[in-house]
Amino acid sequence: MTHLPERLLAGYKHFMSGRFLSETQKYRDLARDGQAPETLVIACCDSRSAPEIIFGAGAGELFVLRNVANLIPPYAPDGEFHSTSAALEFAVQALKVKNIVVMGHGRCGGIKAALDHKSPPLSPGDFIGKWMSLLAPSADAVAGNSLMTPGERQTALERISIRYSIANLRTFPCVKILEEKGKLKLFGAWFDISTGELWVMDSQTGDFVRPDLN
Incomplete structure (x- = not known):
């Protein structure tokens, strides 16, 4: 057996x-x-974009939090079950990571679902639909832009979702305080599955640029 x-x-x-x-x-x-990783990577569940593989990391080097579309919800201490917030809390408060990287990727199924309002729920619980509703205002704005191609809308929302998650990270007091003290740094990145290209978010402008690897 x-x-x-x-x-x-x-x-x-x-x-x-x-x-x-x-x-x-x-x-x-x-x-x-025990583990003492310096970096928390918040990534998508997508099997094609594993942070450990992309960044060539070994055991104990990265603390990885993966969920649909690499989203961080706003801080909500409401007594409910919050797996993403719990992992974030552990990484920041217990492991005391020095860096947090939100890494999105191309051709994300969650982002595609957020843009496609006609797509039926996968189950009566519609868990993905509820989760992706976090991006509803941005998704509606991008989906309504008829001057963009479907591929452009997809990439735009994938990158917007990264900025959204970074903004929500700062609603967590432990993150906000440590960042202001210079003890924690926040980064954004976007990985193109088809080409292997990694685009990094400029912390000042929010633009995504290719890093100089030379």
Whole structure:
């Protein structure tokens, strides 16, 4: 009897004979000392845009928070269940990360759903629809622009969502205070799946530019 998909077991076998074998001491140190990543990456659930792969990170280097369309909701201490806010709180307050990167990506399904008002709910709960309604005002403005092509509207909202999440990060007191003290820095990035290009948000203008890798 197989208790996991064969592809996962094959991948685990490769991990044990490859990376784990060559980095055994590193894993032992992480197990003994705990994790101390300097950067939190807030990324989409999309299987094509894994931050650890894109940034070439090893075990213990990144604390990764992934959800649909890499969104951070506004600070809302209302006693309800907030998984994204809980992960953010842990990264900032317990791990004391020094950097937060919100990374969006091209061809995001969540963003496409936000732009397509005719798309029916995937289930009676419409969890994705409710989640993406966080972007409703921006999505309505972008969707109503007839001078843009569908692809341009998609990319525009993907990048707007990054600015939106960064703005919402600053509604969390722990983030706002630490950023003002210079102990925490916020960044935005957008990854193009088809070309591998990474675009980084200018903190002053909000524009996305290609970083100089030379």
